[in-house]
Amino acid sequence: MPVWKRNLFVCWFGMFITGVGMSQIAPILPLYIKQIGIQGDGAITQFAGLAFGITFIVSAIFSPIWGIAADKYGRKPMLLRASLGMAVVIGCMGFAHNVYVLIGLRLLQGVITGYSTACTTLIATQTDKKHSGWAMGVLSTANTSGALIGPTIGGWMAEKWGMQSSFFLTGALMLIAFLTTALFVQESFTPQSKKIMRMKDVWNRLPEKSLTLTLFITLFVLTVAMYSIEPIITIYVSQLARNTNHIALIAGIAFSASGLATIIAAPRLGKLSDKVGPHKVLFGALIVAGIVFIPQAFVHNPWELAGLRFLFGLAAAGLSPSAQALMKRITPDSLTGRVFGFNMSAMYLGAFGGAVWGGQVAAWLGIQYVFYMTSALLLLNAVWVYFKVYKKLNINKLALYKN
Incomplete structure (x- = not known):
């Protein structure tokens, strides 16, 4: 099997379990915020919106930064960084004792996220032109399919073992993504330039x-x-x-x-x-x-x-x-x-x-x-x-x- 195809399936698996983990958190976030001390529908909605949105905003800021790091150090190191970092941060959300700690951890999640970006970049650079559409199509199903079953798993676990269990499971899934990436992803990476280009140079x-x-x-x-x-x-x-x-x-x-x-x-x-x-x-x-x-x-x-x-x-x-x-x-x-x-x-x-x-x-x-x-x-x-x-x-x- 070609290296790019094996990496595609490893990345698909990693993105799939990432999708499972992330999607099972979203539906229980307002309930978890209520559990850790916020009362009143208006306040819960306000804090849930902040906790949900802050990850996306911070991720938008840091994604280009991690993209530069991927071009300088390789895509596999970025996969390992993001998966291990999210395993620790999301697992710690289960121990949050107030909403401000939770929002702080969600902000930190936005800083270190980037597993899907690194996967997409790795497969994009390794896949030949005639298979690129198929590879991107396959990769796009990973998060989607994970997101389909994630809410069901999260809701069931929340009822069975409490809402903290969803954060612990997501952390465990991200740790599995880290291990499979470390063991099975292959990348022969040689940076084409050690100089960090300015945005103007990249654009040109x-x-x-x-x-x-x-x-x-x-x-x-x-x-x-x-x-x-x-x-x-x-x-x-x-x-x-x-x-x-x-x-x-x-x-x-x-x-x-x-x-x-x-x-x-x-x-x-x-x-x-x-x-x-x-x-x-x-x-x-x-x-x-x-x-x-x-x-x-x-x-x-x-x-x-x-x-x-x-x-x-x-x-x-x-x-x-x-x-x-x-x-x-x-x-x-x-x-x-x-x-x-x-x-x-x-x-x-x-x-x-x-x-x-x-x-x-x-x-x-x-x-x-x-x-x-x-x-x-x-x-x-x-x-x-x-x-x-x-x-x-x-x-x-x-x-x-x-x-």
Whole structure:
């Protein structure tokens, strides 16, 4: 088996168990904050939002820094640093005795995070051009599939052994990721320059500046669209599913439907992007995703919503992996860590911005308007991608490949 393929499966496993661990914490965070001393729904919501969002904001700041370190010292050291660091920090969250300690640990988690970024960079630099779309598609299913089962595991453990057990399990899973990475990931890394380049120098060395900037913004918009529904889906399901006591379960099914579809479709769309070009898959997926958001505002029951979320997941499977594969093709290997670090910054900011934006739109205009506005955002992005990426690469196909 080629080294890049073995590393792909090791990274997939590491990202999968990371996804399991991270996703099982999010649903219990407000309950844990209440348990450690905060009373009142308003205060709990306020502190939960701060604890949730601060990790994304700090991660957005530090992702480019770790990207520079990855280009200087190698990707495997960054994998080991992030997995061991998160194992310790998240495990310590189970011992937090007040909300301020918890928020401080969440902030520290944002500083040391970067396992997924390092995995993406490692696979992007080791995979040959003709398999890059497939590899990125496979890798994109890892966190998604982990996130599907994480909340169920976390909820079950919280009821069985207490909420602290979820933090301890996540720490243990990250320790497993550290050990598998240390034992099985292979990297022959030689830094191409010992000199740390300034951002201006990095920018000047990028062969496709306009296209790179377009992809950064596209990844930001995609993540905003993904996370805009996060704050409202449970409330929306409760409005649709009247006279039922299983709101959380039904909301979980509706939320997981898109993730399940992404797992099914991502490798297939990745192979398609290798054949026809990632720019074509990206453009088509943006149009489909934008259209599928509209009828979600008109559903009459949760199962219609789950079905449409599944269709959205099929389209979403062609979004981020195609953008990542395209970014890999136009970026010199010596700059991949830095560029993918900024990629992750755009996505972290999108996750935070999408959650805040979706909640505010729902509060001021109504839940249906979240779907309308997210659809408009994706379709406008599709128009922009058509002129900035699709037409350009159809005219000059050589721009797809870095020298």
